[in-house]
Amino acid sequence: MPLVENGQIVQDRYLYVGDEESMPDRVPAIVTAQRFLTNADTLIRRDGSLGVRWPNNRRIAELAPWLGHLTLIALEFPKFRDGRAYSQARLLRETYGFRGTLRATGDVLRDQFHFLIRAGFDSFEVKKPADARVFAEAASRYSVVYQPSADGRIPALRRRAQHASSDAAGDARSFGDPPERI
Amino acid sequence: MTSPLDQKKIKIAGPVVVTANRVGDGAVVYRSPDGGWTTELGGAAVVIDADSARALAEAATGDDLNAIGPYIAPVKVLPGGHVRPGNLRELIRRSGPTIDLPALPDM
Amino acid sequence: MYIYDAFDRQLLAERVTEFRDQVARRLSGELTEEEFKPLRLMNGVYLQLHAYMLRIAIPYGTLSTLQLRKLAEIARKYDRGYGHFTTRQNIQFHWIKLAELPDAMAELASVGMHGMQTSGNNVRNITTDQWAGVATDEIQDPRIWAELIRQHVTLHPEFSFMPRKFKIAVGASHRDRAALRIHDMALRLHRNAAGETGFEVMVGGGLGRTPYLAQTIKPFLPKRDVLSYVEAVLRTYNQFGSRDNIWKARIKILVHDLGAEAFAKEVETEWQSIKDGALVLEPAMVADIAGRFRYPNYQQLDDNPPELNVARRSGRSFDAWMNNCVTKHKAPGYAIVTLSLKPEGGTPGDCTAAQMEKLAELADRYSFGEVRVGHEQNLALPHVAQRDLPALWRELDAIGLARPNVSFISDIISCPGLDYCSLANARSIPIAQELTRRFRDLDHQRNLGRLHINISGCINACGHHHVGHIGILGVEKNGEEFYQITLGGKADENATLGTLIGPAVPYAQVADVVEDIAAAYIDLRQTADELFIDTVKRLGVEPFRERVYAAR
Numbered sequence: 001m002p003l004v005e006n007g008q009i010v011q012d013r014y015l016y017v018g019d020e021e022s023m024p025d026r027v028p029a030i031v032t033a034q035r036f037l038t039n040a041d042t043l044i045r046r047d048g049s050l051g052v053r054w055p056n057n058r059r060i061a062e063l064a065p066w067l068g069h070l071t072l073i074a075l076e077f078p079k080f081r082d083g084r085a086y087s088q089a090r091l092l093r094e095t096y097g098f099r100g101t102l103r104a105t106g107d108v109l110r111d112q113f114h115f116l117i118r119a120g121f122d123s124f125e126v127k128k129p130a131d132a133r134v135f136a137e138a139a140s141r142y143s144v145v146y147q148p149s150a151d152g153r154i155p156a157l158r159r160r161a162q163h164a165s166s167d168a169a170g171d172a173r174s175f176g177d178p179p180e181r182i
Numbered sequence: 183m184t185s186p187l188d189q190k191k192i193k194i195a196g197p198v199v200v201t202a203n204r205v206g207d208g209a210v211v212y213r214s215p216d217g218g219w220t221t222e223l224g225g226a227a228v229v230i231d232a233d234s235a236r237a238l239a240e241a242a243t244g245d246d247l248n249a250i251g252p253y254i255a256p257v258k259v260l261p262g263g264h265v266r267p268g269n270l271r272e273l274i275r276r277s278g279p280t281i282d283l284p285a286l287p288d289m
Numbered sequence: 290m291y292i293y294d295a296f297d298r299q300l301l302a303e304r305v306t307e308f309r310d311q312v313a314r315r316l317s318g319e320l321t322e323e324e325f326k327p328l329r330l331m332n333g334v335y336l337q338l339h340a341y342m343l344r345i346a347i348p349y350g351t352l353s354t355l356q357l358r359k360l361a362e363i364a365r366k367y368d369r370g371y372g373h374f375t376t377r378q379n380i381q382f383h384w385i386k387l388a389e390l391p392d393a394m395a396e397l398a399s400v401g402m403h404g405m406q407t408s409g410n411n412v413r414n415i416t417t418d419q420w421a422g423v424a425t426d427e428i429q430d431p432r433i434w435a436e437l438i439r440q441h442v443t444l445h446p447e448f449s450f451m452p453r454k455f456k457i458a459v460g461a462s463h464r465d466r467a468a469l470r471i472h473d474m475a476l477r478l479h480r481n482a483a484g485e486t487g488f489e490v491m492v493g494g495g496l497g498r499t500p501y502l503a504q505t506i507k508p509f510l511p512k513r514d515v516l517s518y519v520e521a522v523l524r525t526y527n528q529f530g531s532r533d534n535i536w537k538a539r540i541k542i543l544v545h546d547l548g549a550e551a552f553a554k555e556v557e558t559e560w561q562s563i564k565d566g567a568l569v570l571e572p573a574m575v576a577d578i579a580g581r582f583r584y585p586n587y588q589q590l591d592d593n594p595p596e597l598n599v600a601r602r603s604g605r606s607f608d609a610w611m612n613n614c615v616t617k618h619k620a621p622g623y624a625i626v627t628l629s630l631k632p633e634g635g636t637p638g639d640c641t642a643a644q645m646e647k648l649a650e651l652a653d654r655y656s657f658g659e660v661r662v663g664h665e666q667n668l669a670l671p672h673v674a675q676r677d678l679p680a681l682w683r684e685l686d687a688i689g690l691a692r693p694n695v696s697f698i699s700d701i702i703s704c705p706g707l708d709y710c711s712l713a714n715a716r717s718i719p720i721a722q723e724l725t726r727r728f729r730d731l732d733h734q735r736n737l738g739r740l741h742i743n744i745s746g747c748i749n750a751c752g753h754h755h756v757g758h759i760g761i762l763g764v765e766k767n768g769e770e771f772y773q774i775t776l777g778g779k780a781d782e783n784a785t786l787g788t789l790i791g792p793a794v795p796y797a798q799v800a801d802v803v804e805d806i807a808a809a810y811i812d813l814r815q816t817a818d819e820l821f822i823d824t825v826k827r828l829g830v831e832p833f834r835e836r837v838y839a840a841r
Contacts, residue, residue, distance in 0.1 A: 059528075081327055081410065083450025087527045090447055095562055111311065111328055118446035130319070141307055144300040146440040147516075148567035149447070156296040157440065161573045205316065207386040208340035247318045250336060269768055270716075271707065275338050279708035281718050284371040284641045 002132035004124040005101075007139070009132050014051055014072060024048075030074055033058065036066075044069035053105070056084040060091045067098050072123070077106035086119045093120035093150035113139040120150030192232050192239070196268070197259050199226040200238045201275070202249035210275045211249055213242045219249055223265050223276055228257060290351045290659055291436050292581045293401040300444070301398040304405060308332050309391035316388065331411065331449065333379075333404025334390060338711050343385045344407040345397060349417040349435045349459075350378035350662040354649040357660055359400045361645035367393045372645070374630060374638040376702060376753055377456070378416045378662045379407055383709055405443060410451045412442035412523070416458045418466035419663035422584065423671045425619045428486060429478055431461035433579045434515065437570065438476075440578075441516050448523045452530030452538040455523065456495075463782060468664060470494045470502045470784035471756060473540045474522060476515070487511045492522060492552070493544030494784075496750035501541040502784050506553035512575070514560075517568035521560035525552070585657035585672050590622020592675065600679040606693075609731065610682055613693035624675050626656075628668040628690040629700060633725045636718050637703045638666030647688045655681045665702055665741075667695060697734040698742060698807065699725040702753060706746030706763065707770075713746035715763025715770035715796070720744055723800045728807075737807055740821045743778070756780040758822045759806060760787040761799065770796040776806070776833055777825040790834045794841065802837050809836040 002009045014028040019035045023046060030051035036043060043050055044066065051072030054063055063073070073092060075085035085104070092098040103123035104116050110131035116124065117139055126132040148155050200213040204221075211219040212226030220226060229235050235254050242252035256268025267273040274280060293301075308328075315325040333344040345360070352360075360380060364372050367389050368382040375381055385393065397403055406413055415435040422430040438457060442448060448455075458467045461478040469475035473495055476488040488510040494503030510518050522540075531537045544552045601608045616625040628648070631637050640648075648668070652660050655677050656670035663669060668690075673681060685691035694700050701724060704710065706717030721744055728734055743757030747764075754760035760775035771793035778787030794802050813832055814824045825833070 081450050082532055083410075083447070084528055084532070086447040086450065087524050090524075094566075109324065111307075112450075114444075115446040115449055142300065142303050142444065144296045144303070146300070146443050147445055156300075157437075157574050157577075160294065160296060161571070161577050203336055203340075205322075206388050208336055210339060246321050250322050270770070271338075274708060278339060279718075280716065281636060281708055281722065283369060284636065284639045 001125050001127060002129055004126050004132050004135045005122065007136040009135075014049070016053070028071065030072060033063075037062070040066060051101070051103075054088070056082065056088065060088050060096065064096050067092070067096055067100075070098075070100055072101040072103060073098065074103040074105050075121075077104060077108060077112075080107040080109055080112055086115065089116075089119040089121055090150050110134060110138045114142055118145065118149040118151045118153070192236050192254060194230070194232045194235055194254075195256065197228050197230050197257050197265075198235050198254045198268075199223070199228055199257050199265070200235070200242045200252050201226075201255045201272070202242060202252035205248055205250060208250075213238055213249075213252065217241065219245075223257070223267065226257075226265065228259060228265060290353055290583055291348070291432070291578075292583060294581065297401065298398075301401070301403055304332075304403065304444075305391065305394050305398050308394060312387060312391055327409060327450075329387075330409035331406060332390075332394070333407035334385070334387070335408060336711065337383065337709050338707075339709070340383060341385045341387055341390070342709070343382045343390065343393065343404055344375070345380050345382070345402055345404050346407050346414045347378050347380060347402075347662050348439055349415060349421060349432045350419045350664075351421075351432065352660045352662065353400075354652045354658045354660065356400045356402055357645050357649040357652070359396065359402065361642040361649070363393055363396065364642040364645070370643075371639055371641045373636070373705065374640060374662050374666050374668070376664050376666060376704070376751060377414050378419070378664055379414055380662070381705075383705070408454070409449075410453050410455075411449050412445070412455045412457060414456075415439050415442075416456075416467055416472075416664060418460060418462070419661040419669050420466060420616070420625055420671065421461070422582070423618050423620070423623075423625055424462060424466075425617050426464055427461040427478075428480060429461050430579075430582065431459040431467075431478060433575070433582060434461075434476065434478065434488075434512075435459045436582075437515065437575065437578055438519055441519065442523075445523075448527055451523070451527050452532050453535070453540075455526070455540065457519075465780075465782040465784070468753070468756065468780040468784070469782075471496055471500075471753065471780065472503060474519070475503055476510075481509050485509075485511070488515060490518060490522075493541045493549065495539050495541040496753060496755045497539070498536055498748050499542065499545075500750070500755045500786050501545060502786065503541075504544065504549040506549055506556065513570050514564055516570055517564045517566070518556075518560055520563060520568055521556045524559055525556050529555070585659075587620040587623060587672070588674070590620075590674055590676070592621050594622070594676040597675050597678060606686075607679060607682055609693045610686075610691055611678065613695050613697075614691070615678065618672075620672075622675055624673050624678060626670040626673050626678070626681065626685075627663075627695050628670065628685065629692040629695050630667050630690070631694060631700045631725065632689055632692055633699070633729050634722050635725065637701050637721050640668070644688050644690065647684075648690065651681065651684055665700065667700070693731065694734055696739045696741070697728075698737050698740040698803075699728045699734060701725065701742045701744060702757070703744040704746050704751035706744070710746060712749055713763065714748075714765040715746050715772065717744040717746040717752060717761075717763055720761060720763075720772070720796070720799050724803055727800050727804055736817075737810065738820055740807075741780075742803070753780065754778070755786045756784060757787060758825070759803060761803075764793055766793065772796070772799050774799075774802060774806075774837070776830045777822065779822060788830045790830045791838050794837075798841070805837050806833055809833050 026048040028049035049071040053074040104121045105125045214220045215227040258266045314320040335342040373381045417431045458472040471494045475491045490507040491503035657672045661669040701721045703721040707713035741758040743754040744761040745752035745754040756778040762773040775787030779785040
């Protein structure tokens with residue numbers, strides 16, 4: 001499964017470490033939530049970046065006390081139809097101010113790139129190589145967004161309010177304009 | 183007429199066909215003996231035992247490019263070999279709604 | 290009505306481009322059906338018994354004549370010359386080809402229409418009462434708020450893959466004409482004791498296998514907080530709604546399982562952390578959206594112009610139509626005209642391309658170019674000058690849109706049922722058609738008065754049978770079609786779920802049963818003015834049950 005970051009397929013700097021394996025020396029490592037919560041005090045003192053893989057059915061609030069010690073959080077999409085991790089991502093970015101790497105894992109397909117980026121993900125374990133190759137194009141498909149989100153894009157509501165008078169008059173002629181009687 | 187979408191076990195109580203909807207236009211199609219699909223019920227492969235039905239359905243399920251949601255549907259075989267839909271749902275699928283569609287008046 | 294601007298058009302165009310690509314990848318095999326299905330659902334493309342079905346959103350039921358003409362064109366070019374208006378103010382085309390869909394969508398986009406989020410596990414079309422903006426009893430046009438919320442939830446990155454669908458309705462009057470309490474979330478604009486306007490927020494309504502009425506979790510929400518509060522509700526639902534069982538995944542189950550109070554608390558906690566952030570609705574933003582709603586330049590006219598009264602006195606049919614289809618308007622001298630899409634022997638909610646085109650013409654001449662779609666599957670012309678009513682009536686009558694049966698027993702709400710729908714267990718349309726024939730006599734209908742029949746072909750309840758005065762639910766027993774009958778349901782501000790009266794009856798007997806129920810009502814009512822629904826409320830279903838099952 002190719003890893004995409006900054007619009008390109010890249011090598012993974014991180015190593016996924018199984019619960020029974022010993023932690024590698026100085027290599028960035030991702031551990032399971034289970035292992036992390038059991039050994040948090042020890043793990044955060046290790047030499048090297050630390051990431052956690054967090055399941056989509058546990059509250060982010062549980063992880064919140066440790067965010068300052070984590071460089072990566074991997075969230076899960078068991079099936080792409082299961083969208084719980086979108087909420088988790090936004091909570092991490094917007095409520096808790098997490099600034100590290102936010103990785104999408106699992107059933108990650110091209111048709112979700114736009115949503116994933118907007119939700120605050122910046123690292124993607126993409127299911128299909130073909131999708132990974134077109135990441136940049138798929139991710140920039142929408143130039144207009146209607147709502148504010150983790151990516152900081154200005155929503156249409158605000159852009160409009162800024163151009164209020166100039167835009168309205170010009171466009172009002174275009175659609176279903178009521179006839180002469182008005 | 184319980185939605186076949188809920189089918190789990192294969193129960194054969196008589197002759198059956200495998201039917202689905204064509205990808206391009208959603209039209210009702212039937213699995214034919216040569217492994218293709220036909221819109222004519224008369225051209226469908228008819229089987230009478232659970233194993234054959236399962237095999238037919240499995241082969242059809244792999245043909246995602248051409249047909250969506252294949253399932254096993256009952257038919258009646260009349261003397262002379264004519265095949266008819268086996269329940270109201272299949273009758274409607276083959277012949278269309280049982281009501282008149284709104285006319286296309288040249289008003 | 291809302292006028293699209295460059296931003297709205299751009300988003301639609303990009304959506305069409307994306308969908309065209311997705312269809313191409315499906316047809317080439319690059320996408321499997323399992324991968325494609327949620328994507329096509331997000332654009333309102335269903336697969337039904339005979340063909341694909343395209344459901345097009347009509348936000349808060351408001352259509353321009355330009356849009357109506359385009360729908361007629363789509364019906365002619367890509368379908369079989371007709372469309373079907375639904376119980377959620379949408380329109381459906383039942384014979385669409387997948388390969389032609391991107392072109393059809395591009396054409397719809399050219400007039401600001403689309404099928405975005407008319408299916409799938411996202412926020413669906415936001416509905417209001419079809420008299421919004423012209424009703425005499427509303428405190429503000431609810432469509433402004435519906436539009437603000439609509440934009441907010443369109444292609445929302447966090448809420449496009451929720452446990453299940455999410456339906457929102459907005460109201461602005463005490464009389465509920467939008468069936469608020471059967472929605473996942475409803476917002477009702479009202480004034481509090483201090484005279485401020487804000488929203489009562491209700492959540493957890495929904496019909497289907499386990500019907501519930503929505504409960505109030507926030508009695509008064511200031512307008513500035515609408516988007517953030519909606520966000521908090523959706524976020525709570527997205528995280529905690531059941532993902533394991535499709536029948537337990539709607540928010541109504543979550544609210545019921547947690548209890549309304551605990552649910553409200555969960556929402557409140559989340560809301561407190563976001564309420565003063567980026568989602569605050571500033572007055573300038575509201576004013577901008579409100580400003581994009583075009584209202585007619587009404588003339589100064591008097592109510593009850595003399596020519597109107599003359600026409601009423603000289604024509605019994607016109608008078609009957611006036612009494613049944615014409616409603617008071619907030620602008621003096623104007624009226625709201627309801628158009629029944631329930632002809633004798635017809636399919637409830639169906640409308641031919643020819644009718645649409647003719648109606649567009651009439652709307653241009655008589656209604657400032659605007660048409661409304663109601664959840665009762667009827668249409669309305671919202672801005673008709675009273676002095677034009679006689680002329681308008683003649684023209685409507687000529688195209689079969691002037692039947693004075695609105696709210697009567699033959700004004701039936703029905704889903705498409707087994708004739709079209711792959712989810713159905715039984716047919717609904719032929720039942721409706723037979724009922725319109727049995728009750729064809731208008732005097733008889735007037736005598737029975739307001740009487741809502743709702744028919745659903747399966748437990749998904751798209752015909753809203755739970756809230757019908759008479760509810761009819763199709764089920765299957767041993768390969769045959771049977772129908773459960775409920776009585777006493779209501780969809781208004783006193784929303785109630787109906788009560789089952791007895792064992793399901795076979796297809797051939799349904800019309801007879803309804804006739805028995807109607808006859809029982811005539812016998813049992815205290816006065817000729819007591820409505821059917823009130824007789825049922827007074828006496829319960831027992832006397833009706835006895836009558837129906839006495840000989841069965």
